[in-house]
Amino acid sequence: EKNSRRGFDEKAYLSSKVLKAGEDPYRQHAFNQLESDKLSSDRPIRDTRHYRCTSVRYDTDLPATSLIITFHNEARSTLLRTVKSVLNRTPPSLIQEIILVDDFSSDPEDCQLLTKIPKVKCLRNTRREGLIRSRVRGAEVATADILTFLDSHCEVNSEWLQPMLQRVKEDYTRVVSPIIDVISLDNFAYLAASADLRGGFDWSLHFKWEQIPIEQKMSRTDPTQSIRTPVIAGGIFVIDKSWFNHLGKYDTQMDIWGGENFELSFRVWMCGGSLEIVPCSRVGHVFRKRHPYDFPEGNALTYIKNTKRTAEVWMDEYKQYYYEARPSAIGKSFGSVADRVELRRKLNCKSFQWYLENVYPELKIPEKELIPGIIRQGGNCLESQAQDTTGTMLAGMGHCKGTVNNPPATQEWLFSDPLIRQQDKCLSISSFTTGSQITLEACNQKDGRQKWKMKGSFLQHFVSGLCLENQTGRVVTNPCQAGVPGQQWELLQAT
Template structure:
């Protein structure tokens, strides 16, 4: 929710335990933490689309955002989900965020759902992209050294897949290949819209069928199973081509492999 423009029942707000006083008020994510608490501890959020609220946004220190974010995830997320976040933001790993005992006590007092419940029931379309995986991280082309990139795309798609200089920011360049062959980001699956050479791979809503299955070996080709085509590169970006084992633009490597 947007913390500068919300209304809440006074008694319920105090029942939840108010804002986390250990967070920096000038940083963001304190509102995200409260919204998690609402959903996980018996409440709900409702958007009021016709309301109009004015707010002057001041420049903020982004390090305070990260401080607040870590306090939230340390209280609410299970260990494997925390690690998922730290893979995205490695500068959070050693960030000290103060005493959390009061917030953890509030959580236990309210008998809240685990965070996995939130992912399953409130935001089921969000993919935990490093679960049940064979390979994950940035996907780098062996010849050019460039990485697959989603350009921060957030909608259902289809949307073109890109390559850019590798910067290892997993929100934009994070991909995974599951053990059953799904190539995905946190929001999309990679698919081939047309089964013809020179077609372009796209990001789109995950269908979880054979249409979106891929195979890959370390430092090797990424092949779309149904079309028998391989992920390649040309001047404009990723493209599907007939597989050629000696073609360097068809060789790719993930940051990490689980085999």
């Protein structure tokens, strides 16, 4: 064993970094280092794949890959087990090299000593750069045509790489991830993850694992088939190197960690690629509850800066929902995104609306909670009236009945900017001219005749610029005039 590792002294590498007696085993790495240190670097793990995966055949001429593993002060036993699991469970012809990017760890030897292991190379940053810039640096020196990004606290499972390489070989625009099994942060037990999860998120750009939508589940007859995913978790994926470069690598102005997986995922989907999880590929990963390292700006601020850059470049008008869900991001600085906006234009990427409709229709636009109310002028209220002879429903004035909290249905309105709604009908002008009568028509967000705004005490029609006026019980639109009592309205909302 020792000879094949050409002078790598595993015992010495591991024993120089053992815990002191009585030291908290979680303090440094946010996982139980004592348990990691006790385990063999070659420990066997259970094959967690679906049994049908064992009979899937892959091309014999799959392309080799450069593995890129970035780390900052990783536990030596954990880092070594990551590297050795790759060497032990991957056909040697598929590994071009293993590039370790040491993001300015306290001890340069954590990385340097591992280069005695065949195929392992070490790049050390001269200052803390974070995951994102470190990965880009690793990708830039990689010599294989395919890149495989891996975290530094992983163990790869049997035949983990072939299914992912196969998918990328068939279509270089695919970006593929394994099912990510769980390595317990307490006792390092290797636990199978569910095979019917994919990546999702909410409007605050918080990543979550979610069930595959039921239609997709029903249409999957083959458990070895790939799962389309709106986003990837981001730690472990395979991508064609020239495609990675063509798509603009990563946004290197993002700091340390967090949010980069959304930026990459939106970019892949919107700019002509696809994201998928390959169920026959399994990689274990230690999921932690906190970050063992410091963020220069603090964890929360860094996450806000990174997700804000994502929202500003990729989410178009939908970024308002990000800000509504994450109000702490409003007004925070996020640097210049001009070059990323330019990249998006140059790549001729689709809109975020396209992404929502075609990739993630399950992400629903938040419904504003609408508060009903009445529209009053003195003792009279705006109301819907019976249909006229042509079957048109008119709006008019009538004595206010009931109370603001409990008006009759004909006098109750919902203000759903820019529409003024009563059930499924909306206040509408019949023509864009002065004196137009006001009707109620089936609501249509896109119909210019139905758009209104409150301007002081005026109810102004958005497109014509005319104001709603009560002319002795008839309501019409007229040029807005301050001195006309018939144009003064009160919107009173239920409490």
